[in-house]
Amino acid sequence: MSRVHMENITCIACGKESPYRYWDMIDPMMNQETKDKVLSGELFTFTCKHCGAKRRVTYDTIYQEVAKGRTFHLVTSEESYMQAVNIYADRDSHSSPVLAHEIVRIVLSQNQLAEKIRIFDEGLDDRIVEIIKAYFLSQLYEQEQDIQVDEVLFFVGDQNQYEIAFLSQDGNHRSISFSREMYDGIKKDIGGKLPPIHQELEVDLEIAMEYLKD
Ligand SMILES: [Zn+2]
Helix, strand or coil: CCCCEEEEEEECCCCCCHHHHHHHEEEEHCCCCHHEEEECCHHHHEEECCCCCCCEEECCEEEEHHHHCCEEEEEEHHHHHHHHHHHCCCCCCCCCCCCCEEEEECCCCCHHHHHHHHHHCCCCCCCHHHHHHHHHHHHHHHHHHCCCCCEEEEEECCCCCCCEEECCCCCCEEEEEHHHHHHHHHHHHHHHHCCCEEEHCCCHHHHHHHHCCC
């Protein structure tokens, strides 16, 4: 079940306070709309009721789809990161909030949280997706040495095609699409050498590089 609490936030545009709903635990099972709002970022958007100004609010939350055995834990500080690591460190013990065979991922941003939802909803292995991201990113750097990439994210396009977006703070975004065949090929080549999918807590570009080294 979702768990929320209300707190007032001071608007930086007009200086007045408005209530904002903090989601301590997000469980979209009873309400698909909640999930859509996580994916769009609306759930994390504060709207001032006085002047209408909007801004993103950053905080820790746990997104859990119990029926699918998936937990994505969003941490926004070093301290909460360490706490999350400790929570899931000993998952075989009875006190653990999730079972050993369930998927747990610690994510560091709302974008990463939405990305994990997209990846697992497509039935993909996030480690293979990160390997594909690493491959395309290295290609991009080869073509354009001075390109600035701040975030690399997986998306599903309008035609249901798979896409990797390279986001950059200067607004010069790029994207590249890849086929399910490419994914299946890499999964076949490398998938068997990877540890069980539920064993990892953090799956990002860094770990993809580790996989490729072996
Ligand atoms: Zn305002």
